[in-house]
Every structure is written in structure tokens, then in C-alpha cells.
Amino acid sequence: MGKRPTIQMVADRAGVSRGTVDRVLNNRSYVKAEVRTRILAAMQELGYVSPRDAHQRVLSESRFSPIRLGVILPNWPDDHFRNEVQRGIQTARAELTDFHVDVMLCHCQTDIPGEVIELLDQLVADGAQGIAMCAIANIAIEAKIDQLAAQGIPTITFNSDLPNSKRLCFIGQDYRRSGRIAAELMSKCIDPKGKILAAVGNLEFDGHRTRLDGFCERMHELGFDNGQIEIVETFNDYHTTYRKVLESLSRCPDLSAIYMANQSVAGCTEAIHAATPKARIRVICHDISESTKRLLRSGDVDLAISQDIYQQGYLPLILLRDLLQKGKSPAAQQPGSNISIFCAENL
Structure with missing residues (x-):
């Protein structure tokens, strides 16, 4: 009979420390997505089951009543961001089947608040006992979450918060801080009198608005005035981003930098090439997709600020399960995911 797989064997197979494996086993957020994936693959290859999971699986038939959870995703394009969140959801779904x-x-x-409310009603009608969601900040949606809380149906928000509602907690990045970091980086790349375009996805999402607020707040602290920063809303759409960046470059041919607080970075860089192919415009963006990696390597994007998107799909379902089956309430203030800065040399 072969030796029973140990945590050290998993660490050796994944090329990490025992402590990193332990953080993954305990669902802590400060592990990079690619490292987490490597560790989970090593566990599967070795057939490793943690003592806690083995014990819980033995007891699951008798201890835990069946529950249903609902997840609502916004009208995101089918891209890296959506795929990473869904990968986290699918991992949690597979783990919770037992x-x-x-x-x-x-x-x-759509981005219509009424659609979110209809989906919430449908999930409850279908037996959802807890809900994880990402939605625009809207008073009717917040009221609906409060109503569900009164009915004993908890809600956890992820990626973009609804802080004025009675949601249990929020899973996501500290967006104000990430915006402030982007401003700090931007200020070191351009002349103090330079003009900046800030392109944001959808200001109805708390995450987008808070990130932009943090950026503008820090730029003002560093001596940049309102007249130096133009703000456009592009709804994470490639064509809208391309058009609005092109229009901005036409109005302001001496633009120094563009802050991309949305997902359509390629639309921005292609507009720059179309309008001013020889100009050197600094570009700072968020999130690390394959497209962003190519743009970093080509020099079209200078810096990118990442977040743990996978964890935002995974952790809300784990926390809801812990609450509903174990009676373990999550902390109202969850730790934000790591904020990492990437350039062409550290991808």
C-alpha cells in the first residue's frame, strides 16, 4: 500500500511551502490565484484530503441538511474577469457538493435594477437560503437585500459592494486604496502639469466609483487640479472605450496619461495608436488578463494593478455554507485581496 499523501508532499509537488498549502486549505485570501490553482492540482494528483475535510465528509450525511445558494452576476462581457469569477464559483460548487x-x-x-430584483425573487422562489451577488448600487436593490435579511436570507456582496444595505459582508479589493495607488504611480510618470484621462467602467457600481474616487483624491493631494483630469464612462465596452478615448485625444492632443479603471484596455491602446501613433502616453490599468499581459510586454501599458478575482467568486459561497450549515457567522469586515503592481519585467 502506498504512503498516504501528506501536506508536505503537496507542498513539494506544487513547489511551495507548507504554510502556503495551509493558507489554501483554510481559504485565506492572500494566495495568488495561479499558486492556489497549482496547489489544488497537486492535491488532486496526489489524492490528498486534509484531516478536517476527511472528517467532515464522514459526518456530512448525518450533520448537514441540504441547502441551496444563489449567485447573481452582473451584465459583464465574456472575458477574463467574468471567467475568473466563474472559475471560483465552480470550484466552490464542486467542493460543497459533498x-x-x-x-x-x-x-x-442588462444593468436595469429591476432585473436584479426579479432574479432575487426567482432565486428565493427556487429555494435559495443565501445569496452571493454583484450588482449596481441602487436604493431598490439595497431595500430588497434588507427585506431578505428580515426573512432570514443572508446576502454577501462581492467585487462591488452595496454598503448601505444589510448585506453580511463584502468580498473584494479595497478599491479606494487601489485607486490611490494608481494615482501615486501616475504622479511619478508624468509632468505635474500634465493632463490625464480617467476612463471608468460604470459609475453605478460602487467598486468602479470608489476606485475613481480614490484616484482623484490622491491626485488632488499630490497637487493635480480638477482641470487636469477628464473623466469618461465606458461601461467596460471595447467600442465605447475606443470612441471615447479617441474623442479625448482629439480634444486634447497633448494628453500625458490615461488611467484605465475599466476592463476594455485594448480599446484604449488601439485608440492611442490610431490618434497619435508616435506619442508616448502613459497607461495604467487594473487586473491581469492575457490581453493585459501582451500590452504590458509590448509597452502599450506601463503598469497594471491586480486583484484576486477568483477568490471573489469562491469565498462568498464558502462563507454562506459555513453560516447556514455550521452557524459560523463571517466577520463583517473581510480582509481585502492583495494589491500587486505589475510591469513588463515581473509578469
Whole structure:
């Protein structure tokens, strides 16, 4: 009989320390997505099951009643960001199957608040006992979450918060801080009198608005005035981003830098090439997709600020399961995911 797989064997196979494996086993957020994936693959290859999980699986049939959880995703394009969140959801769904947890996933087709409320009602009608969601900040949606809380149906927000609602907690980055970091980096790349374009996705999302607020707040502290910063809203759409960046460059041919607080970075860089192919415009963006990596390597993007998108899909379902089956309430203030800065040399 072969030796039973140990945590050290998993660490050796994944090329990490025992402590890093332990952080993954305990669902802590400060492990890079690619490292987490490597560790989970090593566990699967070795057939490793932690003592806690082995014990819980033995007891699951008798201890835990079946529960249903709902997830609502916004009207995101089918891109790296959405795929990473869904990968986290699918991992959590697979892990929770042994504990009789059924996960129902809904996608919004629009940014209309009424659609979110209809999906919440449908999930409850289908038996959802807890809900994880990312939605625009809207008073009707917040009121609906409060109503569900009064009915004993908890909600956890992820990626973009609804801080004025009675949601249990928020899973995501400290967006104000990430915006301030982007401003700090930007200020070191351009002349103090330089003009900046800030392109944000959708200001109705708390995460987008808070990130922009942090950026503008820090730029003002560093001596940049309102007249130096133009703000456009592009709704994470490639064509809208391309058009609005092109229009801005036409109005301000001496633009020094562009802050991309949305997902359509390629639309921005292609507009720069179309308008001013020889100009050197600094570009700072968020999140590390394959497209962003190519733009960093080509020099079209100078710096990118990352977040743990996978964890935002994974952790809300784990926390809801812990609450509903174990009675373990999550901390109202969850730790924000790591903020890492990437350039062409450290990808």
C-alpha cells in the first residue's frame, strides 16, 4: 500500500511551502490565484484530503441538511474577469457538493435594477437560503437585500459592494486604496502639469466609483487640479472605450496619461495608436488578463494593478455554507485581496 499523501508532499509537488498549502486549505485570501490553482492540482494528483475535510465528509450525511445558494452576476462581457469569477464559483460548487449544497447561478442581461430584483425573487422562489451577488448600487436593490435579511436570507456582496444595505459582508479589493495607488504611480510618470484621462467602467457600481474616487483624491493631494483630469464612462465596452478615448485625444492632443479603471484596455491602446501613433502616453490599468499581459510586454501599458478575482467568486459561497450549515457567522469586515503592481519585467 502506498504512503498516504501528506501536506508536505503537496507542498513539494506544487513547489511551495507548507504554510502556503495551509493558507489554501483554510481559504485565506492572500494566495495568488495561479499558486492556489497549482496547489489544488497537486492535491488532486496526489489524492490528498486534509484531516478536517476527511472528517467532515464522514459526518456530512448525518450533520448537514441540504441547502441551496444563489449567485447573481452582473451584465459583464465574456472575458477574463467574468471567467475568473466563474472559475471560483465552480470550484466552490464542486467542493460543497459533498455537503449537500446546491448552487444556482444567474446572469443579468442588462444593468436595469429591476432585473436584479426579479432574479432575487426567482432565486428565493427556487429555494435559495443565501445569496452571493454583484450588482449596481441602487436604493431598490439595497431595500430588497434588507427585506431578505428580515426573512432570514443572508446576502454577501462581492467585487462591488452595496454598503448601505444589510448585506453580511463584502468580498473584494479595497478599491479606494487601489485607486490611490494608481494615482501615486501616475504622479511619478508624468509632468505635474500634465493632463490625464480617467476612463471608468460604470459609475453605478460602487467598486468602479470608489476606485475613481480614490484616484482623484490622491491626485488632488499630490497637487493635480480638477482641470487636469477628464473623466469618461465606458461601461467596460471595447467600442465605447475606443470612441471615447479617441474623442479625448482629439480634444486634447497633448494628453500625458490615461488611467484605465475599466476592463476594455485594448480599446484604449488601439485608440492611442490610431490618434497619435508616435506619442508616448502613459497607461495604467487594473487586473491581469492575457490581453493585459501582451500590452504590458509590448509597452502599450506601463503598469497594471491586480486583484484576486477568483477568490471573489469562491469565498462568498464558502462563507454562506459555513453560516447556514455550521452557524459560523463571517466577520463583517473581510480582509481585502492583495494589491500587486505589475510591469513588463515581473509578469
